[in-house]
Amino acid sequence: EKGGHDYFMLKEIEEQPEALANTLRGHFDGGRVILDEQRLSDQDLRDVDKVFVVACGSAYHSGLVAKYAIEHWTRLPVEVELASEFRYRDPVLDRDTLVVAVSQSGETADTLEAVRHAREQKARVLAVCNTNGAQIPRESDAVLYTHAGPEIGVASTKAFLAQIAANYLVGLALAQARGTKYPDEVAREFAELEAMPAAVRKVLSTVDQVRSLGQRIAESKAVLFLGRHVGFPVALEGALKLKELAYMHAEGFAAGELKHGPIALIEDGLPVIVVMPSPKGRAVLHAKLLSNISEIQARGARTIVIAEEGDETVRPFADELVETPAVPTLLQPLVSTVPLQVLAAEIARSRGYDVDKPRNLAKSVTVE
């Protein structure tokens, strides 16, 4: 049932192109983004003046990624919050607030309670969920199903990529309702999303390279992850995968924070994974990250760089280079996350752990 793979998670990693295609299928028609269930009127969507994304774990990271796109496309302020924090403070919510609850299982206790709290405060709730008919979509005003197929591995992989794509569709739905994007612009963004399954398929050709890298760094004490912009949540996601599967100390940082503390952690041989932005996209981000890598390399870090294919400028700073296909900046997390998933799984396997059943963890956290 693992489809000839050493562990189930690898099968799910390899299913990601198909999962993404399924998330997009049926959600765009006649030039418009279509939700699966919509008990909100177009006027309700037009009236939205603030968005909260609430979620836990990887789903939370998908929200952090989406913030960049939704703010850019809609000019609405977007806050992304851990459901367990959101529900115990007193967030400012009213009927013009849209709360996007992201959950693979649709049963996560904290996310469900955050939804209930939001609805009590009259906010509108839109669920992004992978499980048909689960509690969170049942209690929401609108639903976008990710359709990634059942995810068995405790560590989220294909559901995470699907959540990013679905959150982007939510952003486009808001942009079209608010008129911040013309219909042809929405169609163009959707077409770019539709090119992503092929890009993810391409990045899967790095699996063997990344597995061998994982075996070589499996005995490290810790691994750090650095990124900027949409690469920052990717760094957080890479670190979460490594913690939950390989039981290693792993931390993701915004690269701009290095000098504010984390650089003190760098020592000889410490693996640092750097998620590079495209050199063609945001040149300033690329330049800043290059200087960050040179700083950590000078302090002895073992630099493992995830960069766009053909980006020759990173080579001198990369002890190991993993190339990903060129895609638009906002879509980069869909490709750059993949090697980090493989890396975590392979490090865990090398250390003798059960990749599909990591200790102390359940697939869905229905008790707090």
Ligand code: M6R
């Ligand atoms: O079912 P959910 O998406 O609500 O689950 C949220 C988290 O529990 C989940 O993403 C968890 O962090 C994963 N094990 C991460 O790989």
